[in-house]
Amino acid sequence: MDQEIARRGLVLLGCGKMGSAMLEGWLARGLPAGSVWVRDPHPSDWLQAQGVHLNEALPADPAIVLVAVKPQMMAGALPDLAALGNGATLFLSVAAGVTIAQYEAMLGGATPVIRAMPNTPAAVGQGITAIIGNANATAAHLEQAEALLSAVGQVVRLEAEAQMDAVTGLSGSGPAYVFHLIECLAAAGEAEGLAPDLALQLARATVAGAGALAMASGTDPAELRRNVTSPNGTTQAGLEVLMDAERGLPPLVRATVAAATRRSEELARG
Structure with a gap:
């Protein structure tokens, strides 16, 4: 120090x-x-x-x-x-x-x-x-x-x-978005018949493990996604829903980060 x-x-x-x-x-x-x-x-x-x-x-x-x-x-x-x-x-x-x-x-x-x-x-x-x-x-x-x-x-x-508002919307508030993703994954697992505790354990470990892999590998996230997506397989079926340009994750995350960024700007103005 x-x-x-x-x-x-x-x-x-x-x-x-x-x-x-x-x-x-x-x-x-x-x-x-x-x-x-x-x-x-x-x-x-x-x-x-x-x-x-x-x-x-x-x-x-x-x-x-x-x-x-x-x-x-x-x-x-x-x-x-x-x-x-x-x-x-x-x-x-x-x-x-x-x-x-x-x-x-x-x-x-x-x-x-x-x-x-x-x-x-x-x-x-x-x-x-x-x-x-x-x-x-x-x-x-x-x-x-x-x-x-x-x-x-x-x-x-x-x-x-001026970049601080976007940082706030992305990484400052971002952990809460990821926590909610864990909630949603666990709830989806329950809906498919898994016990609540098991669904939550799977969701937590999946998000933590994927994040650790993304950090450790240094590989572009898109490449990591493609590496685990077999043609006509289960992952592709899920991603077709998740990556939908109108109703999927991309527009939702864009709107989420934008809303948090705008709120940060408002707070800075008092």
């Missing part, structure tokens, strides 16, 4: 599921607990046992403030840290829907700010996070952000903040 972070300290504002997952990853990678200050009004038993500075006075010049509170709590939580704005402290936010301009308004226009959009598989170290920084965020800041966020999965850099 970055020696500057260990020396100057890291402030974690909010330590719910996402904050806890990140903190666990940082500590596992060697960040000293004594270099972490956590602000959380309802600390879990796990957090209290980690040896971090919990709800104590903050260091004067921390390397990073990582903002992990819910957007609706931002107005009450961030003003206490305004004194750290316009300086050398990087503000890294994983709060959905809060724009860089909003942070600059609260902290000062000279504040280095990086906005990030992780997703819930970060809780098991399998997330993916997209990041974008403002003009004050240097290459070193982006590298620090990547180092921190890679503790819970992959990190990608965006070219413009």
Whole structure:
């Protein structure tokens, strides 16, 4: 873990599921607990046992403030840290829907700010996070952000903040779409006569295994699909329904991601 972070300290504002997952990853990678200050009004038993500075006075010049509170709590939580704005402290936010301009308004226009959009598989170290920084965020800041966020999965850099809404619609909300796919597969199995527990076990393992294969092989998903589709076989029969251009999965997923993207845009506008 970055020696500057260990020396100057890291402030974690909010330590719910996402904050806890990140903190666990940082500590596992060697960040000293004594270099972490956590602000959380309802600390879990796990957090209290980690040896971090919990709800104590903050260091004067921390390397990073990582903002992990819910957007609706931002107005009450961030003003206490305004004194750290316009300086050398990087503000890294994983709060959905809060724009860089909003942070600059609260902290000062000279504040280095990086906005990030992780997703819930970060809780098991399998997330993916997209990041974008403002003009004050240097290459070193982006590298620090990547180092921190890679503790819970992959990190990608965006070219413009405007892309964040589409990222939210795809990967930010995407795990919920996949969970619903598991529900639907299990329900379909039940409808064909399988016991509920067996149908759910098959659905979970199928989705998890297919995802793992797609990641491990590096092969184009379309090629993987073709590889398991025998002419006139069972998979082809199912795919003819699933891939229907009017009523199948392609238009449904397109509309789903578009709806989530539009909602992200609305939330960003307030």
